[in-house]
Amino acid sequence: MSIENIAPEYIRAIAPYQGGKPISEIAREYGLNEADIIKLASNENPLGMSPNAQVAIGAAIVDVARYPDGNGFELRTAVSRKYGVPQSQIVFGNGSNDILELSARAFLQVGDEAIYSQHAFAVYPLVTQAVGATGIVVPAKGYGHDLDGFLKAITPKTRLIFIANPNNPTGTLIDKTTLASFLKQVPKNVLVILDEAYDEYLSSHDKSEAVSWLSTYENLIISHTFSKAYGLAGLRVGFGLMHTDVADILNRIRQPFNVNLLAQAAAVASLADDGFVARSYAANQAGMLQLTQGLEQLGLQYIESYANFISFAVKNAENVNEQLLQHGIIVRPIANYDMPDYLRVSIGLFSENKRFLEALALVVKNND
Template identity: 55%
Template structure:
């Protein structure tokens, strides 16, 4: 080719690297020539989908020749009933990642800055750089957000500030009083994006509900997903809640029909399945205890987590450990890309999956 297509791309995109998702089980089985692989890499719900959601999906399959409701009004009305957030405060997305990108596209110019923490979700720098804005990464405290450092990083150029609570990939949390004090200090022209993808797993009485804080902070956007505790990762659906003016701006850049009819229907149904949610949270609680105990027995350090995953320090370069675990039929997530080269992130699985991982890890580390 004689044309330099790379030079035609925007400056921010030229320097980007694609997000590396965990490999699917089928691909690894082909590559390694093994079967019965377990995947504990992508923070998925091991319980399987809600029966109520699946019944609703089957009922709507015959109508898939039609476009979905682009406004998603039925799901928005269900979200209003469930969370108390007004319909005109809601933006739906193809997963919460889609909503995070909408926020960046709506508010970022090339001269703007975006503040987020060290060890924060990989999508924050991606959407920032894609828009040509400048990422300002603040040092973490105990693998979590250092709110004072984030406040000190705000300048006249700061447009967005991302906070994940609980944080991915470390599982740390901010409690209500410290988050409220921080929000009180942020200038109103700086938009705070509170990413609550794992909020259902954080059961502490002091854990803040971002949606309840919306009336107090007009510069706050809360994002959530149905991919984790609600068990709909494969259908890709999430939402943002904000004041109605911000919501209108997000919907101006949102693509029409960005959420499928199947996803809209499943999400609306699963909101009614409180038993499923409770079973998901309880399975996660017992699985977390199982892995913590296993790490202690093997003398391994870990970061106490409030999500549906836990990050363990294997006390050596983690990439070879990750690769050896693959050969044992166990997929986890190495964190060198987050500048944590000795850590693996492990999703909470079923009891037998957790047991198998712990046995494999002990075998690998003994070599």
Template identity: 55%
Template sequence: MSKHFGPDYVRAIAPYQAGKPIAEVAREFGLDEANIVKLASNENPFGVPESSKKAMAQVVADLGRYPDANGFDLKAALAKRYDVPADWITLGNGSNDILEIAAHAFVQKGQAVVYSQYSFAVYALATQGVGARAIVVPAAEYGHDLDAMAAAIDADTRLVFIANPNNPTGTFIPAAQIEAFLNQVPETVIVVLDEAYNEFLAPEHQFESAQWVRKYPNLVVSRTFSKAYGLAGLRVGFAIAQPAVTDLMNRIRQPFNVNSLAQAAAIAALNDTVFLEEGARNNAAGYQQFVEAFDELGLEYVPSFGNFVLVRVGDDDEAGARVNLALLKQGVIVRPVGNYGLPQWLRISIGLPKENAVFLAALKQALG
């Protein structure tokens, strides 16, 4: 008889599939790392802002000490930026940490979590990690069906995850619809509004979600420095919520979850408007470059509000894997999304114009 360790709900977890690292693809396919283009993890193609590099250099000498467990300076900078008190902020080791913290703080085994089909993979992981029941609501047009999600909330539900824009589909929900949803949710249910891609939204789509937490005591707004701010490798994200919610999240949070380099880099990046603007411009231009090419190739795609596009590369269920392999052989790493139930699709992060062009040429080749 084979022995099993751990609870059933932990053994049932399918591990997170990250984008393939460049070094791994180089080894596997006998390619030169320098020629590989990685558009697989929705990272910032400009890399780390210079302002953050300078800020990090200044704290290197102090790395023998633990980080500030309360992230005083970073929270002060965030409080100023978002016009909320500092004790409404929870820092995370990336915003994935915020999602996990929320699940641990608000949900226990046997209770339920609501999220959408085709929404970010970590919602399922966070739910399973606490032994909760997932209520996965069918998507509408590849995005969240908020009415169906509100209707799906049952007596056991303690948490709802909403991604806006959503990954991997790139769909966006306008402010009025989210507010209408928040007005329907029972106040005993926490809503995590995950806005990892918020900074890529055009001004007409931006709204003051951070201010909504004043009106909704059950709302947690989650943000990250991994995407628009170019700090994915440092792992820093944060949540904004009222103090009663923030207090519980901070009890679950590991005291030193955001390291000293990450805290310093994030403060610098937060104030680097030039870097953000350049990133947004590059993203908008890259999106055009992609969709014009997809139109030309007759490929269906989901209109995206993030820094990536979901494109359908065939109509059989091996299409995603097949085209992905053909791209890898040419040194282009993108993200197959079969694990999301989208086996005919690939998710491509928007890169620099030249990287986008390399991908598009490889895609044409791969499609024959």
């Protein structure tokens, strides 16, 4: 028996997550200077992080010989205040992916089913398969979630439903009324994970109201991240808001020190800097307009996005991606999301978006 066969069949069947390649790797592979490379591949914040967070990291660094606070007291206090949720209803994660994974480990076992949409965030199938449960993929409707289809897909085996709102990589948004009506119809013994990683990029009109639903729905888990608008992707910190009993379950299986000391300090400082989030939102709005106008000028179809990225259709997407890399532009091919004719580009700074559009214009012309 070969060594890999010791792992259960459902583990061996998992296709590894394909992340955006780091700038250093592309520089090596394509013989480019790192300084000339633009990475618009992982939906990171082009403004970086809040200056407050930088100061907080500097101040906290002298303490890294110590373990972090396993309960994240200061961060818990800050999140509780910001979202108006009792402290007992918050679980912290090593990124919000950790919350997704903890939920799967806590509530799914072999033979159970988890529902998610076609073209939905890649981590949902990953965490589902990792515990030997079965993923049920509901075909997308106009690239978005078909919640009626979700309701029809619920069986006695269903334990978890994953919903990304806005969704990555399509950027689609489910409106609040549709979502509220959906929740009402989901059986109480099925957990709904509402992944709001991009909520800070929504207008005040579209912004989620899900926190106000927590008191009604014991089966609701809302996940948030500091990786996107807060610009702390490299530190890995996110959190889930949920009923106290659900939080208690997740806390039992979470690693005691899953959020590191620098991440906690930076997250607390970031939450206190609303101005930075407002600037990030404004820059994203402007960049989104710049990119959509640019794509329209190139005659390329795109999916209207509510997040900090946009997916656009292009002939020979794989080829176009390769040629963009030769120009030092990293975007994300999304064939693994069942979208082989699309590329996803994150919204960058004005100058980065401009360089991307210029390179894309050349590449598309060459491909015609």
